[in-house]
Amino acid sequence: MSDPSTSSQQQPLTNGQITEDEASLYDRQIRLWGLEAQNRMRSSTVLILSLRSLAHETxxxxxxxxxxxxxxxxxxxxxxxDLGTGFLFREEEGAVGKSRTEAALPQIASLNPLVSLTKLDTLEPFVGGSEEETVELLKKEKVDVVVACDLTRSLMETIDSAARKAGTMFYGAGTYGFYGYVFADLGESYEYVVNLPSGIAKKSLSYSSLSTAISSLGWSKASTETDQGGSPFRGLTRGTTKKAQPGLAIALLALWSYENEKGVLPIGGEGQVAELKDIAERIRVELGVNSKALPSIEADMIEHLATHATHFFAPTLAVLGGFLAQDVLRALSRKDKPIVNLLAVDTMGGTGTAASWGMGDAMDAA
Known part of the structure; x- marks a missing residue:
């Protein structure tokens, strides 16, 4: 593993107040979010895992x-x-053949010289290491948020588990052709503030881990077991179900289930579309979705996921990367309500829907 202390490109900022240069550079944001929120962001450390695609815009x-x-x-x-997935890798600068971190670092540094940069030339211990090693690294580097981009569900569950033990907020996100998702786990007790007509109100949320969210739904268990109420769609009226638009979230869960079982994503091979459709229909039924509102998962959606799950499309990366980064900033600033807790995005249809998986309700903080 690379030693982080030897790979910083700028000196870390002090933990003091925002400087005059920073105040000038971030003037618009400070007026929008407030000085306290901006100071929280400039005092934070974010770790991005995997630079393949979604990471660029984020x-x-x-x-x-x-x-x-x-x-x-x-x-x-x-x-x-990799050249067509974002701005970090430039053919004219000889990026091909270089390590992804080495090629990306100068491009990132050019965006904002006030941000301290560190590179790790490995995904270990997050991939292939132990949970204890992962927790130790997160604590040592004082990581506030870890963002896992385009990793498998099983890897995200493992990383999320370690992040919770380290007291680090976790985001998992990825794209599959024109579709994508963002999952947030901000810990058992996440506090934030919102502006109300009556003044500023303190709120808190209790997030579930990814593994808890998945297991709470029931569909990932044996077919003889029943859902224990974890489905956010069970019991909804026809109109409310249509408004919630559960189809894409279910299709993504089906894709995760397929990948978890097969070890790979589908590539449009013979029988894969039908197999993914069968999984999605089973999940739809087991989640108790109103069949009058959603009698089946859209065939075009299933076919696209089964054929393009391994493909990256620049517009999707830009849209989802924007959503992901904005929510990470929201979580760091603790200003306004973050994603709760799974956001599914359809860039073809121009829609995005969020649903709460295995979480308790929001409550006022003491």
């Missing part, structure tokens, strides 16, 4: 917003297919 938005420190981790090298 990093751009985080760095321009003025987080304090960014750590990028990836053990791969830039390939030809």
């Amino acid at each position: 990093i751009k938005n985080l760095v321009l917003a003025g987080i304090g420190r960014l750590i990028i981790a990836d053990g791969g090298v830039v390939a030809e297919e």
Whole structure:
């Protein structure tokens, strides 16, 4: 593993108040979010895992917003297919063949010289290491938020578990063709503030881990077991179900289930569309979705996921990367309500819906 202390590109910012240069650079944001929120962001450390695609737009938005420190981790090298996924890898600068972190670092640094940068030339211990090693690294580097981009569900569950033990907030996100998702786990007791007509109100949320969220739904258990109320769609009226638009979330859960069982994503092979459709229909029934509102999962959606799950599309990366970065900033600033807790995005239809999986209700903080 690379030693983080030897790979910083700028000196970390102090923990004091925002400087005059920062106040000038972030003037618009300070007026929008407030000085306290901006100071929280500039004192934060964000770790991005995997630089393959979604990370590009996410990093751009985080760095321009003025987080304090960014750590990028990836053990791969830039390939030809990486060149079209974002601005971090430039063919004219000889990126192909370089390590992804080495190629990305100068591009990130050019966005905002006030952000401290560190690179790790491996995904270990997050991938292939122990939970104890992961917890130790997160604590050592004082990571506030870890963002896992385009990793498998099983890997995200493992990383999320370690993040909870380290007291680090977790985001898992990825795209599959024109569709994508963001999952947030901000811990058992996440506090934030909202502006109401009556003044500023303190709120709190108790997030579930990804593994808890999945197991609470019932569909991932044996077919003889029943759902214990974890489904956010069970018992909804026809109109409310249509408004909630559960189809894409269910299709994504089906894709995760397929990948978890097969070890790979579908690539449009013979029988894969039908198999993914069968999984999605089973999940739809087991989640208790109103059949009058959603009698089946859209065939075009299933076919697209089964055929393009391994493909990256620039518009989808830009849209989802923007959503992801904005919510990470919201979580760091503790201003306004973050995603609760699974956001599914359809860039073809221009829609996005969020649903709460295995979570308790929001409550006023003491």
